[in-house]
Amino acid sequence: MLADVHCHLDETFFKDDVDKVIENAKKAGLKAIVPAGVDPKTNRNALLLGERYPGLVYPALGIYPPDALKRELEETKDGFSHYDVDAEIEFISQNASKLWAIGEVGMDFKDGTDFPEQERIFRKLVELAIKIDKPLIIHSRKAEAKVIDILETYNYRRIVMHCFGGNHNLVQKIRDNKWLFSIPTSAVRDQHFQKIIRETPLFQILTETDSPFLSPFKEQRNEPANVVETVKLIAQLRNMAEEDVVGRLWKNTKVLFRI
Numbered sequence: 317m318l319a320d321v322h323c324h325l326d327e328t329f330f331k332d333d334v335d336k337v338i339e340n341a342k343k344a345g346l347k348a349i350v351p352a353g354v355d356p357k358t359n360r361n362a363l364l365l366g367e368r369y370p371g372l373v374y375p376a377l378g379i380y381p382p383d384a385l386k387r388e389l390e391e392t393k394d395g396f397s398h399y400d401v402d403a404e405i406e407f408i409s410q411n412a413s414k415l416w417a418i419g420e421v422g423m424d425f426k427d428g429t430d431f432p433e434q435e436r437i438f439r440k441l442v443e444l445a446i447k448i449d450k451p452l453i454i455h456s457r458k459a460e461a462k463v464i465d466i467l468e469t470y471n472y473r474r475i476v477m478h479c480f481g482g483n484h485n486l487v488q489k490i491r492d493n494k495w496l497f498s499i500p501t502s503a504v505r506d507q508h509f510q511k512i513i514r515e516t517p518l519f520q521i522l523t524e525t526d527s528p529f530l531s532p533f534k535e536q537r538n539e540p541a542n543v544v545e546t547v548k549l550i551a552q553l554r555n556m557a558e559e560d561v562v563g564r565l566w567k568n569t570k571v572l573f574r575i
């Protein structure tokens with residue numbers, strides 16, 4: 317009964333072996349994998365994965381701040397096509413019945429440049445999630461305080477902070493707001509996440525891999541099966557039996573996604 321609530325299983329990263337990766341996940345005990353889209357191409361890919369692996373893969377669609385993504389992709393020389401953000405929001409809205417969540421969305425002050433435009437798009441996506449009543453899976457990079465301020469202007473609880481890098485005060489704000497943290501597999505060697513695991517009520521914790529990134533094993537491509545490593549870590553840090561951790565986290569997954 318394990319879940320990977322945030323990963324990227326696009327062809328760019330899993331070109332020839334996505335079947336094998338899904339098989340590995342099943343063997344490891346995963347019952348839910350939520351691949352995220354960040355732009356038109358990856359949104360469509362996430363939908364296709366949901367159709368290809370029904371009962372296990374449940375897509376999330378989103379828009380990563382286009383100015384930040386553009387820079388990131390140009391650096392990796394993967395190309396970038398300009399697209400109509402409002403048309404893409406409409407596309408997400410039309411596919412609402414096929415989604416488990418809106419994500420990956422958020423703000424990026426590290427790679428992005430046009431912060432007012434980022435906020436405009438982010439707010440539209442938050443409002444869409446509220447309208448269609450789906451959880452929000454959020455990434456904020458060097459924009460954690462701003463993202464929290466914006467979210468606090470809405471009275472919405474179905475919020476997951478994916479791979480949250482903000483400081484202790486901001487972590488506490490998330491706890492106080494009763495939002496959730498999805499803990500990446502890289503937590504096995506990251507004191508920041510280990511502190512979050514120790515100090516956060518268990519009902520506010522979920523597991524993710526952010527595959528292909530943030531592997532628990534250095535220099536390896538990450539995959540959903542590796543959430544097992546986070547479960548082991550949580551059991552160790554909270555002094556609990558692994559099966560109890562699995563049960564509690566699965567309950568959180570069920571509550572959040574209403575399954």
Ligand SMILES: [Zn+2]
Pocket residue numbers: 322323324352420455526
């Ligand atoms: Zn991600």
